[in-house]
Amino acid sequence: MPLYSGLSDAGVVAVERSMWWFHIAGVLAFLVYVPYSKHFHIILAFPNTYYSNLNPSGQMDNMAAVKKEVDLMMDPNADPFAAAPPSDEPPAPFGVKDAPDLTWKQLLEAYTCTECGRCTSECPANHTGKLLSPRKIMMSTRDRIEEIGQQREANGGKWEPDGKTLLGDWITEEELWACTSCQACVEVCPINISPMGIILDMRRSLIMEDSKSPESITSMFNNIENNGAPWAFPAGSRGDWTQEVLP
Ligand code: SF4
Ligand code: SF4
Numbered sequence: 404m405p406l407y408s409g410l411s412d413a414g415v416v417a418v419e420r421s422m423w424w425f426h427i428a429g430v431l432a433f434l435v436y437v438p439y440s441k442h443f444h445i446i447l448a449f450p451n452t453y454y455s456n457l458n459p460s461g462q463m464d465n466m467a468a469v470k471k472e473v474d475l476m477m478d479p480n481a482d483p484f485a486a487a488p489p490s491d492e493p494p495a496p497f498g499v500k501d502a503p504d505l506t507w508k509q510l511l512e513a514y515t516c517t518e519c520g521r522c523t524s525e526c527p528a529n530h531t532g533k534l535l536s537p538r539k540i541m542m543s544t545r546d547r548i549e550e551i552g553q554q555r556e557a558n559g560g561k562w563e564p565d566g567k568t569l570l571g572d573w574i575t576e577e578e579l580w581a582c583t584s585c586q587a588c589v590e591v592c593p594i595n596i597s598p599m600g601i602i603l604d605m606r607r608s609l610i611m612e613d614s615k616s617p618e619s620i621t622s623m624f625n626n627i628e629n630n631g632a633p634w635a636f637p638a639g640s641r642g643d644w645t646q647e648v649l650p
Contacts (some may be wrong), residue, residue, distance in 0.1 A: 424557060441517075448515055498608030504604075505601070515566050580617050
């Protein structure tokens with residue numbers, strides 16, 4: 404190589420040794436840097452993919468507390484006046500308002516996201532100019548987790564609520580209600596992350612904890628409550644359409 408042609412044998416050996424050590428030191432330094440950087444996904448991608456959700460991608464999880472109530476209502480042998488067993492535990496919140504409400508898998512997903520942006524480039528809400536970016540949902544979640552982690556460290560391992568929440572201070576209601584639940588972000592993610600799961604859980608918090616929902620959905624809820632169906636017609640007239648189409 405012309406660059407080294409003027410070097411003596413000892414000079415070539417010195418260059419070779421110094422490059423060798425440069426690479427070794429560089430690799431070791433990078434290994435130490437990895438857990439503190441976004442490159443942590445190199446390692447976390449393996450457990451995150453191993454623990455992927457294997458249910459059909461359109462299947463939404465029931466909320467255990469709500470399902471328990473429905474099961475009790477449907478059980479003819481259940482005593483409707485039975486008192487709940489005493490418990491010192493505060494009732495679990497509905498949905499997700501802040502990072503501590505997320506499941507361990509959602510926390511893992513936040514750290515596993517490679518920020519590649521495939522989800523956002525497939526998101527129909529983002530395509531049509533809405534505020535929503537599923538990539539940003541994952542990054543906001545991770546930022547909030549890190550903020551809480553730093554506060555815990557500064558507080559000797561204890562975290563006191565700081566008056567901020569993931570829902571509201573990091574992710575807005577406008578972003579959440581822009582999601583069409585189409586699953587495109589889930590399907591396209593190379594490491595099986597579900598930004599939509601976090602969005603749905605935050606919507607559950609908005610509706611069930613704060614009674615907040617857009618006008619279009621509120622009327623549907625009212626119809627289900629009053630008519631047992633999403634349409635504004637009483638249950639008694641449900642079969643009327645047969646009179647119109649049958650001779
Ligand atoms: S599920 Fe929601 S966030 Fe994901 S691609 Fe569809 S609209 Fe976008
Ligand atoms: S496609 Fe997956 S890894 Fe890429 S930015 Fe979206 S959530 Fe993160």
